[in-house]
Structures are given as structure tokens and as C-alpha cells.
Amino acid sequence: MHESNDRRLTRRRIIQLLAAAGVTGPAALEVIAQSKTRVTKDILKQSLQVIGGVPLSDERLAVAETALQRNLDTFQIVRDFVVPDNIEPAPIFVPTRHDA
Amino acid sequence: MAIPDLVFKTGPELSALIKSKQVSPVEVTQAFLDRVAALDKKVNSFITVLPDYALARAKQAEQEIAAGRYKGALHGLPYAPKDIIATKGHKTTNGSKVTANNVTNYESTITQRLNDAGAVMIGKLNLLEFAMGSGVHSGFGPARNPWDLAYSPAGSSSGSGAALAAYFTPLSIGTDTGGSIRGPANNCGIVGLKQTYGRCSRYGVSTLSWTLDHAGPMTKRVADAAHMLQAMAGADPHDATAASVPVPNYAQALTQGVKGLRIGVPTNYFFDDAHPETNKAVRAAIDLLKGQGAQIVEVKVPNANLAGSAGWIIAMVEGACYHEQRLKNTPELFDPVIRERLETARFYPATDYVKSMRIRTILMEELRQVFTQCDVMAVPGGNPAGKLDPPETAGSDVKPGSTASPYRGGNTFIGNMTGYPAMTIPCGFTSSAPTLPLSIQFYGKPYDEAALFRVGQAYEAATDWHTRRPPLSA
Numbered sequence A: 001m002h003e004s005n006d007r008r009l010t011r012r013r014i015i016q017l018l019a020a021a022g023v024t025g026p027a028a029l030e031v032i033a034q035s036k037t038r039v040t041k042d043i044l045k046q047s048l049q050v051i052g053g054v055p056l057s058d059e060r061l062a063v064a065e066t067a068l069q070r071n072l073d074t075f076q077i078v079r080d081f082v083v084p085d086n087i088e089p090a091p092i093f094v095p096t097r098h099d100a
Numbered sequence B: 001m002a003i004p005d006l007v008f009k010t011g012p013e014l015s016a017l018i019k020s021k022q023v024s025p026v027e028v029t030q031a032f033l034d035r036v037a038a039l040d041k042k043v044n045s046f047i048t049v050l051p052d053y054a055l056a057r058a059k060q061a062e063q064e065i066a067a068g069r070y071k072g073a074l075h076g077l078p079y080a081p082k083d084i085i086a087t088k089g090h091k092t093t094n095g096s097k098v099t100a101n102n103v104t105n106y107e108s109t110i111t112q113r114l115n116d117a118g119a120v121m122i123g124k125l126n127l128l129e130f131a132m133g134s135g136v137h138s139g140f141g142p143a144r145n146p147w148d149l150a151y152s153p154a155g156s157s158s159g160s161g162a163a164l165a166a167y168f169t170p171l172s173i174g175t176d177t178g179g180s181i182r183g184p185a186n187n188c189g190i191v192g193l194k195q196t197y198g199r200c201s202r203y204g205v206s207t208l209s210w211t212l213d214h215a216g217p218m219t220k221r222v223a224d225a226a227h228m229l230q231a232m233a234g235a236d237p238h239d240a241t242a243a244s245v246p247v248p249n250y251a252q253a254l255t256q257g258v259k260g261l262r263i264g265v266p267t268n269y270f271f272d273d274a275h276p277e278t279n280k281a282v283r284a285a286i287d288l289l290k291g292q293g294a295q296i297v298e299v300k301v302p303n304a305n306l307a308g309s310a311g312w313i314i315a316m317v318e319g320a321c322y323h324e325q326r327l328k329n330t331p332e333l334f335d336p337v338i339r340e341r342l343e344t345a346r347f348y349p350a351t352d353y354v355k356s357m358r359i360r361t362i363l364m365e366e367l368r369q370v371f372t373q374c375d376v377m378a379v380p381g382g383n384p385a386g387k388l389d390p391p392e393t394a395g396s397d398v399k400p401g402s403t404a405s406p407y408r409g410g411n412t413f414i415g416n417m418t419g420y421p422a423m424t425i426p427c428g429f430t431s432s433a434p435t436l437p438l439s440i441q442f443y444g445k446p447y448d449e450a451a452l453f454r455v456g457q458a459y460e461a462a463t464d465w466h467t468r469r470p471p472l473s474a
Helices: A011-020 A025-035 A041-051 A058-080 B003-008 B011-019 B025-043 B051-066 B109-116 B158-165 B182-188 B222-232 B276-291 B304-322 B324-329 B336-345 B350-370 B410-418 B449-461
Strands: B046-049 B078-081 B123-125 B171-176 B191-194 B214-219 B262-266 B295-299 B376-380 B422-429 B437-444
Touching (some): A058 B304, B003 B025, B025 B078, B025 B158, B109 B171, B158 B182, B182 B191, B182 B422, B191 B222, B191 B410, B222 B449, B276 B295, B304 B350, B324 B336, B422 B449
Parallel strands (some): B078 B171, B262 B376
Antiparallel strands (some): B171 B214, B191 B422, B422 B437
């Protein structure tokens, strides 16, 4: 069993620390926003040179810029989580029978 | 018997009437087709209605039964699959303009098995495009919630949930990659089963995510879900993930009651964001089962909060891979929110995907631990339905004024992340207008759907939520 990483310096933890320091509401969110990596259209355009595959116009990159920033923010909980070294991925997904 | 009454009979009641030849499968099929013709303009739950095909199949069932070849509980009962499931010779649109004219020349294993059991397909049901879009811009329009047409039936099996709630069909098949069977079951007040990953073949079911997709029964009653799974389950040479695990007699589970059954109730995550009325209804359902002799135990899934976000990463990356050619060739035909999701997913790092797969391993181990303490786990099925997305905001996940927060799909997504079976059933209604369904969701051990039928049937038999009808009229 693996314990949750709640005490790590996650977005939620940072908000808690800021609140403890008296920084709350929009001011706290602004601090968080300034500390994040920002996705830009230029970054995506350069990334596409490496990724290839589906070409994206400037207009589509603008859509992806906003959406990707939002998604990366929601995924931060995954990125913050530390997976123990002995945990392997489940590339072939076959749940074991409970009584097996 | 007045024909209109037939649509309000339960599956087991219709089966008994058909078996005893008091009613013909043709009469039953015609009754449901008539109701669809009269009311689906409001609900928009069907993409394709197949009256000629259905009546021919019903006639065949009638002749088989007359000749003494009764096949069982599904013989002569109408059903309608989500239109992402291949049916030979009929359109399988995936709810998308991209594949709007796609006629499949093969049959999915699960519909073939229902057909073999004598069930009668009457049409194919609306969905969120490719099981992941808004439906608003899909070309077929969104299905509406029969309990209030301004509200969402949830998705992606939106048409299945809506059609069942509207009494357009007693049986349906939905698909569930992160909650797409159980969400509509919650919003529409019906039964939704996502069985164990591997219990049913995925052959002929269009992919969203190879490792998260399930196609399972959606019904009006728990017994109907048991009968459907009985027919659909089992190994399949067309799908390597369909397991050679024995399929028990689910009808037996329906009569066993819950005395001695251990029901786990999580102390973390699952109830955190529950609407007060949902919380109250689910707790009351658990108390009712306790009163019937179930043993209640507290359990904890330490990292349940990761299931939603990690599951979303996996689903979107696999989906972007699956749809790569379509996205390259006909991007303008996609629902804009899907296009946004798929294009965006191309930028997700492979390390995020692999990490999510490792989190999956952790969640599987955590549930394995939980189920050493209990036989089923009870959690809220979801919160009451919200209003349908208006067209102006349905084309993007980025909503004006919204701020990002971890994806809250964990109550359902953990079932897809771990492969564990789960069933959502009605457990109440909101107390103020609009009157909307509330639900409880039960998780079980891998391949132990029987325990879900056991607890679901015990609860259903002691309550009358499933007997209420939405205020739908011509």
C-alpha cells in the first residue's frame, strides 16, 4: 500500500501555505499562476517539429495553447505524485482474479 | 391487455408474458417502436430506428417460441445498442459526422450473442461523438434527459440512458471508458453495469481507449442486467482481452439477499464532493442494506484522487493515437471539443502516460487490499444531472470563468483504471424541482459481478425508485 503524497509541495499544499501566511483568494491564485510554466503557441509550434504527425495551423495552435495549459494544470496532481521505483506500468492490462 | 401498457412492464414481466405466449414478441416490439415514434422527437435518443428489421426479428422469435424453442429471458425482448457498436448491415455512426455513413459488414460479438439469445434490436442509440464529445455539434444533436428535457442525460452513453428512462427500450448496451455507462445511469435513474475488464469482448466496439474501454448492459432493472451479462460474457477469439473465466449463473445471485455480505464504505475521497441529497440518499441506502443483514465496514483507497486525472491522460493519449488518421484527413468533421482534446493530447509527454499506467498498478493494489475487507464497496453514483451545455460553450473544455482543478471523475474512473466491476442503480430523487434521479454505485471484486447483482437486486426489491416515470408526453 502506498501512502498519498499530500504533504509534498503540491498546488493544494502551496495554497494552504499561502493561506497560512495570510495570502488567500485571487492573490493566492495569482502567485500560483506566476509560478507555473506557461504554454505558448511558439512552444507548441517548435514542439510540433519533433512530434510530427497531425499538422496544426496557427489557429489550431491557439486553441491547443489554452486547452493544453488547462489540462496540464489538472494533470499536476499526477506529476506531483511520486511513484515508488518498484511499481511497473500495466502495459498489458489484465486484472488479476481476486481469488487467483 | 392494452398494448401501451407493455412498455411499462419490467423485463422479467415481459419475459414471463412472452414465455407463456400471453403476448407475442411482435406486440412487444411494436409497442416500443410506437412509443419511440411518438416521443423520441423530444428526447433524441435514437440515431437509427429499424422498424422493419425489428419486426422481422420479432416475428422470427414468435415462431421459435410457438415451435417450443424458447431460448430464455431475453427471447423476444427489444434492445438498442449505443451506436458505436458494430451491427452487420446497419449504420454504425459513432455519433459522428466523420463516420455518419459507415455501414459495418460485421457484427460485434456482444450484439451477436444477444441476437443468438433471441433479443430483438429495434435501433441504435445516440451518444457523445466517438464516446468522448459533447454531442451538441456531432451532427445528430444531443440526447435529452427525459426527467427534464433541459437537463443532460450525461454521456457518453447518453442515448442509452435517455431511451431507457423514457421507456423506449427495456435493454441497451453502453460503453464505459471513464464512467460512460454509469454516468447516464446516474442522471437518468436506470441501471448501468460496467463489468470486469475482460468479462465481455470488445470486438466490434469502436475504440476510445484500448485499455479502459468496456461495453456493458444498461437496463431498467437489475435482473435485466444480469440476464444480459449472462448472454454477453465470455471468451472470444476476436478479442484477446476477453478472458476465459467461467461465467456463473447470475440468476442465482438475484435471490441470495445481502445477509452476511460485507459492504465497504470509503472514508476518503468518494463522498467528498457529493451533493447533500446524494450523500443522504446513498447513506440511507447503505443503512437499508445494513437492516437486511449486510455488514458495513469502513475502507480507504489512499490514492483514489489520482484516478480521474491519470485516467483522463490515458484515455486521451490512446484516443489521439486511435484517431490519428481521421484527425489528419477530416479534422473539420469532428465535434470541436473532440478535436480540441485529440489535438491537445498530442502534446502530452509519454512520461505522463507511462506514469499514469504506473498509477494504475498502484490503484489496482489498493483495491485488492480493500476487497480483502469487504465483498462490495458502496459509493455515490454521481451528483444530480446538470443542464445541457449550450452550443456556444459546448465546443471547448475551456469554459469562461472556470479554473483548472484535478479532474473529478474518480468515483467512476477508478473502475476503468483497475478493471474492477461496478454497477450504478437508482437510490432516490432530488426533493425540489426539477425532480432528478440520485444513485448509488457498487464496486465488486474482479469477475464477481454476481455480488453486484446480489446487492443491487436486494436494494431494488426493497425500494420503488425504479418504478417512477418521467413526465414525458406527446
